[in-house]
Amino acid sequence: MLWPVLLALQAVCSSVADAMQHYPAAWGHYDVCKSQIYTEEGLAWDYMACQPEATDMTKYLRVALDPPNITCGDPPETYCALENPYMCNNECDASTEELAHPPELMFDFEGRNPTTFWQSTSWKKYPKPLQVNITLSWNKTIELTDDIVLTFESGRPEQMVLEKSLDYGRTWTPYQFYATDCLDAFTMEPKTVSDLTQRTLLDIICTEDYSRGYVWKNDKTVRFEIKDRFALFAGPRLHNMASLYGQLDTTKNLRDFFTITDLRIKLLKPATGATMVDENNLSRYFYAISDIKVQGRCKCNLHANSCVFDKGKLGCECEHNTTGPDCSRCKRHYHGRAWSVGSYLPIPKGTANICIPNNHGPVHRANASSLGVANRNQARVCDNAMLRCQNGGTCHQHQRCHCSPGFSGVLCERARCQGPGECEDPLSGRAAARPRGAGRWLALAAAAALLQQAASLC
Incomplete structure (x- = not known):
């Protein structure tokens, strides 16, 4: 009577192993620089941090x-x-x-x-x-x-x-x-x-x-x-x-x-x-x-998803109104704010930090991401769904995590050293950067977390 259950569990374990084997590659890309979205004002561009494939x-x-x-x-x-x-x-x-x-x-x-x-x-x-x-x-x-x-x-x-x-x-x-x-x-x-x-x-x-x-x-x-x-x-x-x-x-x-x-x-x-x-x-x-x-x-400073080899030289195909071999400056007439490198955060889209036209006034849109985020403090760092603060931390206005005592990091993912002695984590020597609730950043990560739970039964 237990054989069907055991066989099903074995299949789950096999699927878990295969899925986890390919899991890291699935969210290491940032391969899209922009996409069109619908807002109250109609179609607009949603800009994201992006980088070329390795x-x-x-x-x-x-x-x-x-x-x-x-x-x-x-x-x-x-x-x-x-x-x-x-x-x-x-x-x-x-x-x-x-x-x-x-x-x-x-x-x-x-x-x-x-x-x-x-x-x-x-x-x-x-x-x-x-x-x-x-x-x-x-x-x-x-x-x-x-x-x-x-x-x-x-x-x-x-x-x-x-x-x-x-x-x-x-x-x-x-x-x-x-x-x-x-x-x-x-x-x-x-x-x-x-x-x-x-x-x-x-x-x-x-x-x-x-x-x-x-x-x-x-x-x-x-x-x-x-x-x-x-x-x-x-x-x-x-x-x-x-x-x-x-x-x-x-x-x-x-x-x-x-x-x-x-x-x-x-x-x-x-x-x-x-x-x-x-x-x-x-x-x-x-x-x-x-x-x-x-x-x-x-290296394109998270402002390009492709790099071309032309006339013996590599160069980024810059997006986000940036230019230069590394997309390291704003295009002409797009100096409405200082150039900035893109940001990996928040996972999974990051922050584009696009260059905006000169004399561009305040942005009044239902979805401000259609112009990118001007600085990291405007990015959605945490929420209570996909970007959870970890180890008991709480999200404050989507801007930062208030961490429990003993933890630090953007998402409270690192354990702080306590006292003058050595840290408890023998691997890090300082702090464990692996969040205890790993795998809840995006839909794929959530699925991976469920698979990990299933794997613990194997």
Whole structure:
């Protein structure tokens, strides 16, 4: 008699797992900038915050190597395998297409057999360091949305630094250090991204996780973990993106951390596979990269949902009466109020903060959103339906949540630290950004919450 019930429950659990697996992507888009609505005065535009879809950004970059003659093949050279110094049958010859390894092979289609890759000259000038700078430039501000992944065809470097620029390569700051021995290489204590908290998310760390020699296939990759950092606010499976968007909306340093115009990979020491360099077989030591992945979107300040690549340059197709490569200023004759970046809040539409015509008077409309919201204080931050204040908070005039003692945040989603000791939440180190009532922001989120309740029975 229980079998039908159990089978039905199993089907529900399966559906829940599938739905939750795809849940984060469903509300990570902000892909519509405006839509027509009916008001008491007739048809009007309802403006919303919007951003382009995330995509593979390596299709739009320029790559530069320093020193420029560091690529192998001129003159031709024979290489030995790192794991077997007597297996020396790999030739690099820049004048022969089948034997050449130019930089563009770091960004071509993966899955070919044999694998294509860029390769440096060997360490033939040892003990002079074999160092290479690989600079990736977009000539456009980019927002990173996924891990940066480098795949090495040779052993992974024993010392490496990933750097970023926000000003088109004029200045650089480290993103992360990589070494087999962080203390020896950079005088830094080794850490991993799992050691970071909400409070220390912007810290620059040195990790030893990606600097071992090539042993197994999965030992060929080096990562800069974007999603693990997102998860400090959005939860382990990124289900609570509202919390992350709230933080990005109010914390410029956090937005800037995930924003770049250029990346630089500083290869400082190749894999040696041992404590000592074999000076009799220096052709074993070199760098070779088969793939670089950079996933992101054009930064358009939430004023565009598309970005075009025209005449070798990326540019936002600006909405909301804005203009410029990043939609960072108002169009001519639309300076009725100061330009402002769009806002992710309130979920799910955000606030457009559109530019309005010069000398535009007060807006008297049944639905003021047809002109966007001039500032964040005018946005509907909370209500008693979809945008509930959490953890016992109450909504005050749709403008802000009055939080219960011990909680803070736009929607009271973070636990405050109590006293001088450590916070109770071991993940955040400061405050849990995951709201206890997660999934009640919009219709999809409400459905997801019901599915989660069903999942607890599984």
